[in-house]
Amino acid sequence: MLVRKLRLQRGWSQEHLAECSGLSIRTIQRIERGQKPGLESLKSLVAVFEIDISQLQTESTMNSETLMTEEEKNTIDQVRAIKGFYSHLITYVLVITLLFIINFATGPDYIWALWPALGWGIGIINHALNAFEVFNLLGAKWEKKQIEKRLGRKL
Structure with missing residues (x-):
């Protein structure tokens, strides 16, 4: 390195x-x-x-x-989180598409595939918010503050 x-x-x-x-x-x-x-x-x-x-x-x-600085580690972690989100999103799209195909092939009168799409969609939104650090309420700064607090150190 x-x-x-x-x-x-x-x-x-x-x-x-x-x-x-x-x-x-x-x-x-x-x-x-x-x-x-x-x-x-x-x-x-x-x-x-x-x-x-x-x-x-x-x-x-x-x-x-x-050998990595803290900033490098944080950046690598964030990129991995974003990669994980995209992987999760691709899986979601493929599975939900398959469920809708099965739904319309077996009985198009009731759209039951909407419920897993909505439930899993909430998880996807949560994953996106965490991966892209939209609301960073419990992020790295919070962790550092809590660690310092528990170790009895002043910031």
């Missing part, structure tokens, strides 16, 4: 880093995904980035989550 950050800070592509370090592009990709680099790869990267080898060695043993 640190290799990727260092590379992006300099505005380099993976190809450029591979060329400068003498490593293959595939090796750069593996290291950026979290695979532990070998000593020779570390030495090459240290020479290119002009940093101490201990920085890359400790980074390779650390969890990538610990």
Whole structure:
């Protein structure tokens, strides 16, 4: 993860880093995904980035989550929530469409598929409000305030 950050800070592509370090592009990709680099790869990267080898060695043993800032973690969580909402919405549309098809095929005189559509629709609306943080009543700021309060710290 640190290799990727260092590379992006300099505005380099993976190809450029591979060329400068003498490593293959595939090796750069593996290291950026979290695979532990070998000593020779570390030495090459240290020479290119002009940093101490201990920085890359400790980074390779650390969890990538610990290297992220709080803002990055929150952004990733929000994107995942939005992705989950879209997945939920697609499932809703497909299932409700299928229910209406079954409803009209078996007995169009009573539209019973409307009830699951309305019930599940309320859940979809709730999911959207949470994913897009429309009403952020119990969001990250509230959580932080509650944690600080319970730990007895002043904000």
